[in-house]
C-alpha cells in the first residue's frame with residue numbers, strides 16, 4: 001500500500017471495541033448511541049423502501065433532503081443556501097470532509113486542523129497528497145482552547161485549507177464567537193478556505209450555542225459546511241451527511257464525490273429530510289438526556305478523584321486520573337478495561353503526536369441511562385480500589401504494551 005497511508009493500520013476504535021468484546025467491559029470508547037432515533041425517521045425510511053425509493057438517488061442527493069437542509073441552516077443560523085447548487089448530500093460527514101479536502105488541496109498544499117482531532121482528517125489529507133499542519137488545543141482553566149499565536153504560526157504560504165470541528169471531538173469544546181473570529185480573520189487574511197465539521201451542531205449543553213463559522217462576517221463565501229444525520233438522530237449507521245457552501249466550492253466537492261461513492265442511501269435520505277423538518281422535540285429530548293448522562297459521569301468521576309474537563313457539547317468527556325496514579329491514559333484504559341469493566345479511548349490516539357494529551361482519556365456518554373449509570377458505578381469502584389503496583393499487578397496479563405494510533 002502507498003505511503004503514508006500504509007502506516008495507518010487498524011484504528012484505535014476497532015482495537016478498543018475488540019477489547020470491550022474480549023473483556024465484557026461496557027464500551028464507552030466508540031461514540032455511537034445504543035438507542036434508536038425519532039419515530040418519524042424510522043417510519044419514513046420504512047415507507048420509502050416500501051414505496052420504491054430503492055435505486056440511485058441523484059448525485060446531489062434527493063430534492064426533499066436538500067431542501068430540508070437549506071431550510072434548517074437558514075432557520076437555525078441565518079445562512080442561506082440554494083438547495084440545487086449549494087448543497088450536496090454525502091455518505092456521512094466523513095465522505096463530505098474527505099471529498100472537500102481532496103477537492104481543495106493537493107501535493108504541495110498544507111491543510112490545518114486542530115489537534116487533537118477526528119481520526120479521519122490526517123488520512124484524508126494524506127489521500128489528497130497534501131501536508132497536515134496542526135494547531136494545538138490545550139486546557140485553559142479546565143476548558144480546551146487554542147492560542148491565536150499558535151494559529152498564526154501554523155499558517156504558511158502553502159496553507160490552503162483549515163478544518164474546523166465545532167462542537168469539538170474529543171475535547172467537548174464549542175468554539176465561541178471570539179474563537180471563531182480569530183479563525184475567520186486568519187482565513188480572510190491568508191485566503192484560506194474553511195471546512196467546518198459540524199456533526200454535533202445540535203448537541204450542546206447548558207445553553208451554550210453552536211455558532212457556524214460560515215455565519216461570521218466574510219466567511220460564507222469561503223466555507224464548506226459539513227454535517228450529518230448520524231449524531232443528531234441516533235443513526236450513525238446510516239451515513240447520511242451533507243456539504244453546503246458557495247456554488248463553485250460545492251461543485252468541486254461534487255466532482256470528487258461523484259467518483260468516491262457517486263450517491264448512497266436513497267430511503268435514508270428521504271427519512272432524514274422528514275426528521276430534519278420535525279427536529280425540535282426530538283433534539284430537546286436528546287440534549288436533555290445527554291446532559292443528564294454527562295452530569296452523572298462527571299459527578300462519579302470528580303467524586304472519586306478524577307479530573308474532568310469542560311464538556312460544552314458532543315458525546316464525549318475528556319478526563320484524566322493523574323491524581324490517582326495514572327499519568328498515562330493508555331495504561332489507564334487497559335486497566336479500566338481489564339479491572340474496571342469499562343472501555344474508554346486514550347486521547348493520545350487522537351493527537352498528531354501521541355506524547356501530547358498522554359494522560360487523557362475520552363469517555364463517550366451517549367448511551368442509555370442504565371448503561372451510563374452502571375458504567376459510572378464501575379468507574380467509582382475502580383478508583384476506590386487502591387491501585388496495584390509492580391510486577392504482575394495487572395490481573396489479566398495480556399501482553400499489550402502499545403496501542404496503534406488511530407491515524
Ligand SMILES: *Cc1c(COP(=O)(O)O)cnc(C)c1O
Nearest residue numbers: 092093094118169199228230241
Ligand atoms: C462521528 C463524527 C464524524 C462522522 O460522521 P458520519 O456522518 O458518520 O460520517 C465526523 N466528524 C466528527 C467530529 C465525528 O465525531
